[in-house]
Amino acid sequence: MIPDFKQAIPVDQIGVEERVARFRTRSIKKESKLFALKLALQMVDLTTLEGMDSPGKVRQLCDKAMYPYEADPDIPKVAAICVYPNRVRLAAGVLKGSGIHVASVATSFPSGMGTLESRIDEVKYAVDEGADEIDMVISRWAFLKGEYDYVFDEIAAIKEACGPAHLKVILETGELETYENVRKASDIAIYAGADFIKTSTGKISPAATMPVTLVMLYAIRDYYLKTGSKIGMKPAGGIRDAKTALHYLVMVKETLGADWLTPDLFRFGASSLANDLLMQIIKQKTGHYQSPDYFSIG
Amino acid sequence: MSNRLNVLKTCKLYIGGKFSRSESEHYFQALDKKQKPLANLCRASRKDLRNAIQAARKAQADWAGRTAYNRGQILYRMAEMMEGRRDQFIAELERAASSKRRAENEVDLAIDRLVHYAGWTDKYPALFSSVNPVASPHFNFSIPEPTGVVGIVAPDDHALAGLVSLIAPVIAGGNSCVVLSSEKLGSIACTLAEVIHSSDVPGGVVNVLTGFRDELVPHLSSHMDVNAVLCAADDPGQKKTIQENAHLNVKRVHFYDGTDWMKEGAQSPYYIMDFQEIKTTWHPVGT
Amino acid sequence: MSEKELTARQNLHFDELWAYDPAPESPDHVKIEEQYNLFIDGKFQEPAGGRYFETINPANETLLSRVARADRSDLDKAVAAARKAYDGVWSKMPAKERGKYIYRIARLLQERAREFAILESMDTGKPIRESRDVDIPIVIAHFFYYAGWADKLKYAFPGVDPRPLGVAGQIIPWNFPLLMAAWKIAPALATGNTVVIKPASSTPLTLLKLGELIRDAGLPAGVVNIVTGPGEIGSAIANHPGIDKIAFTGSTEIGRTIQEASLRTGKKYTLELGGKAANIVFDDAPVEEAVEGIVNGIFFNQGHVCCAGSRLLVQEGVADELVHKLKMRMETLILGDPLDKNTDIGAINSKGQLDSILGYLTDGVESGLQIYQTKCDLPENGFWCPPTLVENVSQAHRIVQEEVFGPVLTIQTFRTPEEAVSLANNTPYGLSGGVWTDKGSKIFKVGKGIRAGVIWANTFNKFDPTSPFGGYKESGMGREGGIHGLLPYLEISQ
Structure with a gap:
């Protein structure tokens, strides 16, 4: 049963932020740290979304995705790379057989201000080019105007256009501003067919934050408790260091449990995070603090 | 000198807004300053006390729930009614215990004191409340609220000024009370009860008992539904009883013996605050 | 939510896959003496009876230290020291100087916060997350807050000439040992009173360490005195004729006896009960x-x-x-x-x-x-x-x-x-x-x-020095914290 989105689900901002502060007090040491660092690396959607993304740049990113740290065979690969639609074919070709997913932002990323037809066409194009994950943006203007059905319907239409590809719905929480809006947009996306919900495009500040992500995790949890279906979560933008990533994992573990500690259900949309995770992994293994000079840039 | 026979009044107890005789049907006689019979007074029993406390409890929440403006108006109304009975109070006081000049002083002071406290009802909270700048994203404020049911043991000196000085701050602050009046000057308390009765004070907010305080103080001070006791009587035995019993339900206790109620300074918002509790409320500030 | 939806609820698995490794805070740099004496008149002094009791770590039942067991004569000595300090020094000192002493205590505590947090956790069993993030920071904030009141009392109570009471006897519980000590000591000192304080017998260590800190802060001898011992000493404090005011935090059951004793002996008192x-x-x-x-x-x-x-x-x-x-x-x-x-x-x-x-x-x-x-x-x-x-x-x-x-x-x-x-x-x-x-x-x-x-x-268990705390009915009377926390330590002329 689809809820009435006009009805807000109350969220207390300070309470959410206090809960997050408590996750941040978790101290992750030793083996549990190494485990989490490697897990986090496997959850990275290695991302480049720039107007200057040449084929050469995207190729380098794909190589980095497959060989994050070739010197150590124990180091896992990342989950996916995330590019614009016109670089999907290239990426899919390079990554073929690697098990690394190709995600593409579509739907007039990052503003979403194209016509619905053109956005659907873009999705179909990206899927045809080989993307198996689509990261769409919602029409924030419609959401903020209270036209929740419009947002619901556009997501549903794009989900249909995705065909077999997984759909991640970007809420652009930095523009929604309040946690109650974030919660509502999460519910709309989930009920309209999202496989993942995602915080941000990375083009707006603030991008992903832990409190916003927690509110989205609560939406995912409520949906699971009600239906038994598991929706994935992807915070994106602003997560640059391993310590922050581990705090996110603590939050996921203590909110949704171990089932969500998998790239199938949790991703980090990030670029520089991967190398910090690698540095920390090698630090854990060798006991020596690391220098960026020893880690390839993507 | 007329041959007309005076109609003598038997003073009743004032419980729950009604004048009633003691359920025990016991009486005692109060004497005037010349040791002549002044009035017949009910000798309240512990059951009368219990009933009075029940009435006070029943009335308290509604009284506290009235607006401060309304409580102020009602206290002012009491002053108006007393002013109307000024001559009666002067005559009673003079006959019972005083000179005419002193009686006039006392009545005037009692009326003015009511006016004083009438003006406090909507002001003391502003003086004793605070908004507290806590070091977290919360709005935090503290306000006074009435303690509840207050037992008042009235003084024997300056019975009228004393009574008014005790009752006014207690009820100005939204409490209800049960008054054990002076034994020898109980008739003044009865007349005051008549003023209260005719002043829009809701029944039960002020209950006035006459009787032998030694019999009543033990029950008042040990009653588990009385939140506070105010003792202005200079009686070591009664004070001791209160000291020994108050802890049974952690009653607030204030002893005002030794206070000269005729002094201008015997009025202050701190008397109101003696029967107030501070409530602090926290709420997050967020969107 | 319908019955059907309720039954469809899924379980989540929190204890699988990833467990956190131990991350213990090291107690190495916390110095715990083998034995603690009574802090009276600025010095740690042996109890008259020469007896000591043990305090243990409730998380592992190991012995932490042995602590002096005060008797009546020790209490008399503490009260006399507090009186002497009140008459001779503390009540005569300019209020702003008094305030500066309290600020100094706050600063010293801030520097040693982690040490106090670890010791508090060892003696009480409370998690370090709480002693580190809640107890000790609020202790420090409390001293800072009341330090500032010392020279401003006439603004808090205009026209009624606020004056200190004299010697305050303070009895504190075992659940927040140092925090309750701060709630008692800071306002007492700020208002110009001197202190005789007794910690709970199961959790005396952080207060004794605070005694060391107070001594090191150069607070005049006798302004704060710490007597450790069994419940009878608390009762003796409540009944002591040399004490002017009682502040008690503890159970309602004990609170009743404190109230009775205070009323009988004519002391001002405040109670924080159950x-x-x-x-x-x-x-x-x-x-x-x-x-x-x-x-x-x-x-x-x-x-x-x-x-x-x-x-x-x-x-x-x-x-x-x-x-x-x-x-x-x-x-x-x-x-x-x-x-x-x-x-x-x-x-x-x-x-x-x-x-x-x-x-x-x-x-x-x-x-x-x-x-x-x-x-x-x-x-x-x-x-x-x-x-x-x-x-x-x-x-x-x-x-x-x-x-x-x-x-x-x-x-x-x-x-x-x-x-x-x-x-x-x-x-x-x-x-x-x-x-x-x-x-x-x-x-x-x-x-x-x-x-x-x-x-x-929409929140719970929040505390702040600026925010008055205290009960209605059998939960006690008087307030600690905020401007309302000053009055219980002052006499005013109405």
């Missing part, structure tokens, strides 16, 4: 944050909190969802070594307290109550009680009426705001209450209806 707070959750509440507030309300400090939200009152429409989520949240609480940074639930403070808590639970089981506890392994040594819910109780049960003072939450449902308020008030206590609803006007109405000194709306 509680049995209702935490009321309406069906329009922010549920996830309410769950967190319930957890903070009852499992903070193992429930050894007088203002703990020990009675959950939940509106019927949201009860199933809320309790389900509460149970899930409880699964993520980590019980164990108090010094581990990840520990949420530490040790019960003493064997006696554990027995008392277990007694309530045993009685509950016998009377057919439904008791839910999280599955967690309890350490072999020490005193432990897992987070516990008692469901489907009613007002008639003893566990609903009496203060358990442990990690035990009773759950009742209600239908209307009026019913919630009457359930909340159906207790001799009146210390605190919680209200959870998204509707502002309901908060004010229900908050006003609850007869208690602290109302937490």
